[in-house]
Amino acid sequence: MKPIMPSITKLIGLALLFAPRIAAACSSCFSGRSDETRVAFIATTAFLSAFPLLLIGSLVWWLRRRSLQLDEISRALEQKRAPSTRT
């Protein structure tokens, strides 16, 4: 017995070839009919792309800065301690 599903899939594929439509996948290009909406789409896309990078980048930058500060403090403490241990 032949499987039915592959032939149905092929038929649907062929049917789609005969019914072409614009693939409105890009919301910035097709959903926003007015200029204001298009600008809002583009602005929010840029914002949502940059915002997580900015947040995580800021956290990493701040942690690195704090780590360097702590290193400096511990180095200074060691330098202070060193002469007293010798004497």
Next chain:
Amino acid sequence: MANRSIASLRVISDPRPPPVLPSPVLGMLIFVIAELMMFAGLMSAFSIVKAGALGWPPPGQPRLPIEATAVNTAMLLASAGALFVANRAYAQAKELARRPLYTAMALGAFFVTFQGYEWVSLIGKGLTLTSSTHGSFFYLIVGMHAVHAVAGLLVLGRAAWKLSRGILAPSSFVAAQVFWYFVVGLWPVLYFMVYL
């Protein structure tokens, strides 16, 4: 007994450097970043819908109480100020932090209660979750913030309870503050976007 003394010696002579950031604070910061992304998504969707609308708020929908909410915003900002004072007092003597911490909680509770009152009056005027996209976004964004404000009050309440028992760790207090500052800092942005 001997085991305990060996363990304490290990703690004293721990060669590891202190953490750059205590774990509760780092965990809270990561959580806040995730929550900020959620609000960023909501605000982006709102601004797109607002830009596509012919008029905002849509005709026939009630206007939002801008002035009353501005006063409520001031209350929330004042709660952040009180929390800042509590943090400074905590650094001097833990007992001194109690009163400003309670003040911060009371101001935060006032903010949430006032918002509840505002919601009841807006529902009475016909602005509901299903009345328009204006109503949907208003209740979704402001409601999501209110949920965070209630969670923030619970976090502060836990800190106050620990403080009264004398078991509040500095890192836990800082983590609670991070969350409350997030709740307070986000609100003016939401107010500007949704109300004005």
